[in-house]
Amino acid sequence: MSNSLNKEKLDSILRVDHAGETAAAKIYDGQLAILKNTPVGPTIQHMKDQEQEHLDTFNKLLVENDTRPTALLPLWNVMGFGLGVASAVLGEKAAMACTIAVEEVIGEHYAKQAEILDDEHKDLKSTLIKFRDDELDHLETGVEHDGKSAPGYQLMKAVVQMGCRTAIKISEKI
Ligand SMILES: [Fe+2]
Ligand SMILES: [Fe+2]
DSSP: OOOOOOHHHHHHHHHHHHHHHHHHHHHHHHHHHHHTTSTTHHHHHHHHHHHHHHHHHHHHHHHHTTOOOOTTHHHHHHHHHHHHHHHHHTOHHHHHHHHHHHHHHHHHHHHHHHHHOOGGGHHHHHHHHHHHHHHHHHHHHHHHTTGGGSTTHHHHHHHHHHHHHHHHHHHHHO
């Protein structure tokens, strides 16, 4: 018996990644709504543009693989935008703390997925590794912009990461 991924597992990977990139793009949209015309605006815009590229890739992959998106896409849109706005309202450091929290989880998530993909899915595997690198760049950006010194950093990180991990679990299934 082959240990290659079945269609169900592949669908689950594409669905959760599409959901995550939808939310990621919305988080940066929300942050830009508040911080666009500040010194950190172009940095956030750059991350937003990369999330949009990631999202475009998964939109294409969903169509190619005949995979339906998560049923909760509208929810992730609203939650992502809300998290972006809420973090940015607290200031630039809080926005960057949010980035650190989110990107750490997404980076780990892509690394784990890439690990289970074999040669049969080497294109997808290299896409996920490339995206993981982008997410880790975003994490680094958050650190460089002093996200870790945001007031309440540890608590905020814990709450945001718990939310991300829950959203991942849900989007893998529905
Ligand atoms: Fe991304
Ligand atoms: Fe990212």
